[in-house]
Amino acid sequence: MCGIAGYIGYREAYPIVVNGLKRLEYRGYDSAGIMMYDGKKMHLSKTKGKVSDLELITEKETERKHGTIGIGHTRWATHGVPNDTNSHPHFSQSGDLVLVHNGIIENYDTIKKELISRGYTFKSDTDTEVLINLIEEVKKKENCKLGKAVQLALTQVVGAYAIAVFDITKPNEIVVARLGSPIAIGVGKDNKEFFIASDTSPFIEFTKKAIYLEDGELAIIKKDKEIKVRQIKDDKLINADIQKLQLSLEQIEKGGYEHFMLKEIHEQPRAIVDTYRGRMLPDEGVIKMAGIDDNMSKFLNADRIIIVACGTSWHAGLVGEYLFEDMARIPVEVEYASEFRYRNPIITSKDVVIAISQSGETADTLAAIKLAKSKGAFVFGVCNVVGSSIARETHAGAYTHAGPEIGVASTKAFTTQITVLSLIALKLAKEKGSLSTSAFQAYLQTMQLIPGQIEKLLEIDEHVKSIAAVYKNAKNCLYLGRGYNFPVALEGALKLKEISYIHAEGYPAAEMKHGPIALIDENMPIFVIATNKGHYEKVVSNIQEIKSRSGKIIAVVTEGDTTVKEIADHVIEIPETEEAFTPLLTTIPFQLLSYHIAVMLDKNVDQPRNLAKSVTVE
Ligand code: F6R
Numbered sequence: 359m360c361g362i363a364g365y366i367g368y369r370e371a372y373p374i375v376v377n378g379l380k381r382l383e384y385r386g387y388d389s390a391g392i393m394m395y396d397g398k399k400m401h402l403s404k405t406k407g408k409v410s411d412l413e414l415i416t417e418k419e420t421e422r423k424h425g426t427i428g429i430g431h432t433r434w435a436t437h438g439v440p441n442d443t444n445s446h447p448h449f450s451q452s453g454d455l456v457l458v459h460n461g462i463i464e465n466y467d468t469i470k471k472e473l474i475s476r477g478y479t480f481k482s483d484t485d486t487e488v489l490i491n492l493i494e495e496v497k498k499k500e501n502c503k504l505g506k507a508v509q510l511a512l513t514q515v516v517g518a519y520a521i522a523v524f525d526i527t528k529p530n531e532i533v534v535a536r537l538g539s540p541i542a543i544g545v546g547k548d549n550k551e552f553f554i555a556s557d558t559s560p561f562i563e564f565t566k567k568a569i570y571l572e573d574g575e576l577a578i579i580k581k582d583k584e585i586k587v588r589q590i591k592d593d594k595l596i597n598a599d600i601q602k603l604q605l606s607l608e609q610i611e612k613g614g615y616e617h618f619m620l621k622e623i624h625e626q627p628r629a630i631v632d633t634y635r636g637r638m639l640p641d642e643g644v645i646k647m648a649g650i651d652d653n654m655s656k657f658l659n660a661d662r663i664i665i666v667a668c669g670t671s672w673h674a675g676l677v678g679e680y681l682f683e684d685m686a687r688i689p690v691e692v693e694y695a696s697e698f699r700y701r702n703p704i705i706t707s708k709d710v711v712i713a714i715s716q717s718g719e720t721a722d723t724l725a726a727i728k729l730a731k732s733k734g735a736f737v738f739g740v741c742n743v744v745g746s747s748i749a750r751e752t753h754a755g756a757y758t759h760a761g762p763e764i765g766v767a768s769t770k771a772f773t774t775q776i777t778v779l780s781l782i783a784l785k786l787a788k789e790k791g792s793l794s795t796s797a798f799q800a801y802l803q804t805m806q807l808i809p810g811q812i813e814k815l816l817e818i819d820e821h822v823k824s825i826a827a828v829y830k831n832a833k834n835c836l837y838l839g840r841g842y843n844f845p846v847a848l849e850g851a852l853k854l855k856e857i858s859y860i861h862a863e864g865y866p867a868a869e870m871k872h873g874p875i876a877l878i879d880e881n882m883p884i885f886v887i888a889t890n891k892g893h894y895e896k897v898v899s900n901i902q903e904i905k906s907r908s909g910k911i912i913a914v915v916t917e918g919d920t921t922v923k924e925i926a927d928h929v930i931e932i933p934e935t936e937e938a939f940t941p942l943l944t945t946i947p948f949q950l951l952s953y954h955i956a957v958m959l960d961k962n963v964d965q966p967r968n969l970a971k972s973v974t975v976e
Contacts, residue, residue, distance in 0.1 A: 836863055
């Protein structure tokens with residue numbers, strides 16, 4: 359995880375780097391730091407805490423903020439606790455070289471011992487300080503320039519990294535490199551300035567041109583010069599592809615909302631439309647998706663589909679399982695990427711693997727993709743971040759067009775992932791003939807209603823807020839759902855845990871009897887999804903069982919429900935839709951509920967403790 363931001367050019371670098379780091383705080387926010395070069399000296403400022411804490415340090419000391427070259431970092435601790443010393447940037451022993459790093463150097467201990475035997479000493483507990491000293495040692499030994507030293511040092515390193523390195527003895531360049539962690543370079547007009555960042559958001563107001571470094575590549579960035587990109591292993595020069603960015607500043611600002619999470623919850627109608635626009639054509643009775651169309655035979659001949667993902671994306675994958683099996687009659691397995699990759703799974707060339715990831719950078723999902731590819735499977739990606747590592751590593755894919763998701767708790771990513779999976783399932787069902795034309799057509803018409811229904815559903819905010827006020831001090835909560843809504847129960851519980859730190863578990867409603875029922879008493883709020891489709895009567899029976907044990911029932915029901923209304927303590931109504939699409943609606947009240955509880959408890963909604971948006975470590 360961690361975020362990197364840097365600048366080399368003609369403007370004052372400090373505000374660019376610091377504002378950039380703020381936009382990258384979703385990647386980690388337990389410490390922050392910046393090195394500014396003022397033309398003569400390097401000034402280092404770093405601290406435990408957020409970028410705003412870093413600003414407090416530099417507030418009164420203008421000399422720390424002056425200069426046209428700077429590199430900064432926002433950290434999610436891996437090696438070494440979050441404290442001032444372990445914060446980045448890190449200097450080399452001589453003080454000439456300075457480094458910011460996102461990733462993990464797995465063999466740092468061996469390298470450290472070797473460097474200690476050569477007289478190096480270390481101030482921090484980080485793998486990063488080991489790396490910068492390794493670079494220094496190589497530079498001395500080989501008597502080479504910084505770029506070469508970085509390249510040679512990286513060939514000795516095992517692990518993942520995105521790095522930016524500066525050398526005061528050659529203060530006209532920054533060297534960046536990546537393996538497994540992302541890095542983008544913003545290219546200013548006439549090469550007069552360059553921006554370095556973990557994603558393109560830090561420099562979006564300055565340039566729309568960017569180079570995404572590929573794994574195993576290193577770039578030497580010099581003001582007024584063309585960027586030189588080469589492969590680390592074989593030293594081959596690469597023709598770097600300069601891409602045009604679509605991202606806008608407006609997309610990454612709060613737009614009047616108190617938190618990104620609330621903005622993103624409210625963006626869901628638009629995000630879902632953007633995700634199906636141009637793909638779902640109800641008037642023509644077709645779904646167009648190039649990534650599926652071009653590989654249709656792989657899907658139709660697949661023995662099974664394996665979905666790999668983590669966290670919320672895994673929950674979307676579970677909804678996908680119901681969709682694919684129900685509509686397209688293709689067997690599906692849904693796997694936590696972290697388990698799949700280490701389990702020696704049986705994968706063949708007749709398997710289609712679908713990898714789902716909002717960030718497109720999740721280390722375990724990326725590794726699962728590589729494993730599946732090595733076994734000959736066809737791998738399809740469902741990602742939100744354009745140009746991300748997973749989007750590039752997969753054979754084909756479909757983007758969710760949710761727009762940047764900045765709140766750490768995933769909301770619009772989840773619903774847009776389900777939208778893409780619904781489109782794929784419907785498309786395959788039509789192609790296979792497992793759905794009649796009229797049923798297919800009816801699904802398309804119903805899907806078109808979803809954004810408007812969510813819009814209307816969002817109006818229940820005050821009602822959900824009043825429920826949040828009743829249960830905000832609960833210590834434990836249960837979320838129950840069946841069928842398509844079992845994954846929503848898991849997701850509802852995850853949302854509450856993540857941002858309010860209240861313990862919550864999601865369960866298939868019928869499983870309650872096999873254990874969790876023992877927890878139920880008058881203090882236990884139980885959120886039950888009881889929409890009128892699927893297993894309604896069965897869920898009603900489960901609700902009765904909770905009631906007879908004095909549990910508090912908060913039920914999500916379909917508009918017009920009377921039965922559950924009589925039993926439950928609170929009901930939240932959702933509009934009528936096809937059972938397969940109910941997750942797109944039932945998840946909304948749970949998002950709002952978690953949001954309001956977290957706000958009422960005064961928690962940091964957008965940046966909950968210990969979490970990061972992009973989990974680029976295993
Ligand atoms: C939960 C959440 C995480 C992510 C998980 C996977 O709100 O955001 O559980 O879903 O870390 O991330 P991606 O989708 O980026 O692979």
